[in-house]
Amino acid sequence: MDSLTSAASVVAAGLAVGLGSIGPGIGQGTASGGAVEGIARQPEAEGKIRGTLLLSLAFMESLTIYGLVVALVLLFANPFS
Amino acid sequence: MAPLPLALPFAALEVGQHLYWQLGNFKIHGQVFLSSWVVIAALLAVVVVGTRRLERDPRGVQNLLEFLWDYLRDIAREYIGEKAYRDWLPFIGTLFLFIFVSNWGGALIPWKLVHLPSGELGAPTADINTTIALALLVSLAYFYAGLSRKGFRYFEYYVEPTPIMLPFKIVEDFTKPLSLSFRLFGNILADELVVAVLAFLVPLVVPLPVMFLGLFTSAIQALIFATLAAYYIGEAVHEEHH
Numbered sequence: 253m254d255s256l257t258s259a260a261s262v263v264a265a266g267l268a269v270g271l272g273s274i275g276p277g278i279g280q281g282t283a284s285g286g287a288v289e290g291i292a293r294q295p296e297a298e299g300k301i302r303g304t305l306l307l308s309l310a311f312m313e314s315l316t317i318y319g320l321v322v323a324l325v326l327l328f329a330n331p332f333s
Numbered sequence: 334m335a336p337l338p339l340a341l342p343f344a345a346l347e348v349g350q351h352l353y354w355q356l357g358n359f360k361i362h363g364q365v366f367l368s369s370w371v372v373i374a375a376l377l378a379v380v381v382v383g384t385r386r387l388e389r390d391p392r393g394v395q396n397l398l399e400f401l402w403d404y405l406r407d408i409a410r411e412y413i414g415e416k417a418y419r420d421w422l423p424f425i426g427t428l429f430l431f432i433f434v435s436n437w438g439g440a441l442i443p444w445k446l447v448h449l450p451s452g453e454l455g456a457p458t459a460d461i462n463t464t465i466a467l468a469l470l471v472s473l474a475y476f477y478a479g480l481s482r483k484g485f486r487y488f489e490y491y492v493e494p495t496p497i498m499l500p501f502k503i504v505e506d507f508t509k510p511l512s513l514s515f516r517l518f519g520n521i522l523a524d525e526l527v528v529a530v531l532a533f534l535v536p537l538v539v540p541l542p543v544m545f546l547g548l549f550t551s552a553i554q555a556l557i558f559a560t561l562a563a564y565y566i567g568e569a570v571h572e573e574h575h
Contacts, residue, residue: 306553307553307556307557307560310550310553310554310557311557313520313550314512314515314516314519314520317515317516317519317520317523318515318519320519320523321515321518321519324522324526
């Protein structure tokens with residue numbers, strides 16, 4: 253792999269994870285805030301809210317993970333090398 | 334490309350290195366097979382031990398198995414529905430248990446004690462081939478569930494509520510296995526990578542919290558995979574009430 257391709261791959265891998273975590277970060281913050289509000293209003297529903305929250309957090313988490321998969325492909329299985 | 338330059342004996346990390354077995358025209362990743370055989374053997378052993386002498390008042394392993402069965406039945410019943418969940422409980426349960434034990438086995442079993450000529454043993458779900466196979470099984474399962482329950486009326490689902498939805502529903506059939514497999518693979522691999530990188534930087538104590546976080550996320554990922562599989566099957570067998 254020439255040095256330009258590897259430099260571009262490393263930069264792109266960093267960008268993929270960095271940019272990819274902005275959206276899910278905001279989304280997870282909103283979701284957790286909503287869950288805390290819900291628990292404060294209705295403490296008896298805590299168990300149900302927690303279950304739903306964990307499930308939806310994991311969905312948002314997976315968006316970042318897609319970025320990570322792209323980064324890993326660029327670093328370890330680069331198609332252009 | 335070269336693996337990460339990690340040289341410590343207890344934190345070596347080999348991404349993209351595999352133990353290849355030649356099977357006909359195929360090259361297969363031997364380390365995945367070895368570790369998944371261990372996982373399958375462990376599951377079988379627990380189930381056989383737990384069901385050998387069934388008692389009316391469950392104790393020990395039988396108690397654990399009955400708890401698991403209840404838990405999985407609740408997932409299946411909630412997402413597939415009262416009518417069809419019994420047919421699909423074994424499938425959902427097997428998916429959950431295999432993924433769960435794979436994820437935790439990858440983190441808890443000291444695989445480093447076994448030396449392979451190339452590659453390393455680890456969670457079978459950290460290899461994308463395993464997760465894609467599981468996700469395609471889920472795809473086949475929900476097509477089969479829908480077609481066997483509703484016949485060709487199953488395809489009404491693609492034009493409901495309006496035919497405008499048709500392209501989206503068709504694309505959805507492809508994105509479902511894609512996102513299922515990438516989610517599981519990425520999470521487990523990311524977990525192993527983070528632990529390995531931290532263990533490389535500070536080998537003692539510091540990686541422990543991340544390891545616990547990893548155990549937590551792996552359990553959640555197993556739950557999510559099973560839940561989504563149940564949800565997709567439930568969507569396929571769901572009857573519209575007119």
